[in-house]
Amino acid sequence: MPDTVVITRPRAQAEELARMVAAAGRTAVVLPLLEIEPLADQSQLMQVLAGLDGYAMVAFVSPNAVDAAFAHIQRWPSGVTLAVVGTGSRAALARHGIIDTDIVSPADPAHSDSEHLLESLDLSSLAGRRVLIVRGESGRELMADSLRAAGVLVETVAAYRRSVPQLTPEMKASLAGLLEQQNDWIITSSEALRGLLDLLRQMDADKAVAKMQQQHLIVPHARIADTARALGINRVTLTGSGDERLLAALQSRE
Structure with missing residues (x-):
């Protein structure tokens, strides 16, 4: 079994998981494949957030959305429901002191996505009412x-931007070193995985990609598993949502 676990989340969300991986006796390498940055112009975001009490529900698509929005939120208005897609976003809300407020999330925590969140909502009660979706500059419209x-009555607002890192000499050296051995790669974003393959093509279109296709991926969502297989990576373990499931998958390989 490989010793190294490559954690590809944005750095702010990777450190705690890296500590848990290390506590489990594995070597954790943090290699962020998405960079999360604040918007250059946050005036629209701040204007929308100033009127939160006018919405029946506010949905956050990710922990990044929670953190970016709550940088400008002093108090959550009473009577406004929060909706999140997974345990990571619930944990982000808790970091900002939001625990007892009405929070809607997928009924099965193993399935953290928009589809399962929609199944958990009482759509009839929301008909004709305003709902805000807080997200990145780009994302699915589902x-x-x-x-x-x-x-x-849906409104959306961008709270942050995300991008794939550039292939700097440091990134190239890190990727080349990791591909010289078999590792477990924790991939929590299809966008990040596609970006990784783009970086590898810039390094060496054939050899680097071929080496990555022999690596083992641990992913929390079927959509990411499908992306991996479409990119020629077939050694994939699907865990369901939550860090505890990712860690359990690692431990099962010991």
């Missing part, structure tokens, strides 16, 4: 489109 189809 939640917004589905809510609108149910008669919900």
Whole structure:
């Protein structure tokens, strides 16, 4: 079994998981494949957040969305429901002191995505009411489109931007070193995985990609597993949502 676990989350969300991996006796390498940055112009975000009490529900698509929004939120308005897609976002809310407020999330914590969040919502009660979706500059439209189809008055606001890092000499050296051995790679974003393959193509279109296709991936969502297989990576373990499931998958390989 390989000793090294490569954690590819944005750095701010990777450190705690890295500590847990190390506590489990494995070597954790943090290699962020997405960079999360604040918006250059946050005026629209701040204007929207100033009127939160006008919404029936506010949905956060990720922990990044929670953190970026709560940098500007002093107090959560009473009577406004929060919705999140997974345990990571619940934990982010807790860091900002939001625990007892009404929070809606997928009924099965193993399935943290927009589809399962929609199944947990009482759409009929939201029809004709305003709902805000806080997200990055880009993202899937599934939640917004589905809510609108149910008669919900949906607004979206960007709270941050994300990008794949550049292939610096340091990144190239890190990737080359990691690909010289077999590792377990924790991949929690399809966008990050596609970006990784793009970086490898810039290094060496054939050899680097071929080496990555022999690595083992641990992923929390079927959509990421499908992306991996489409990119020629077939050694994939699907865990379901939550760090405890990722760690359990690592421990099962011992």
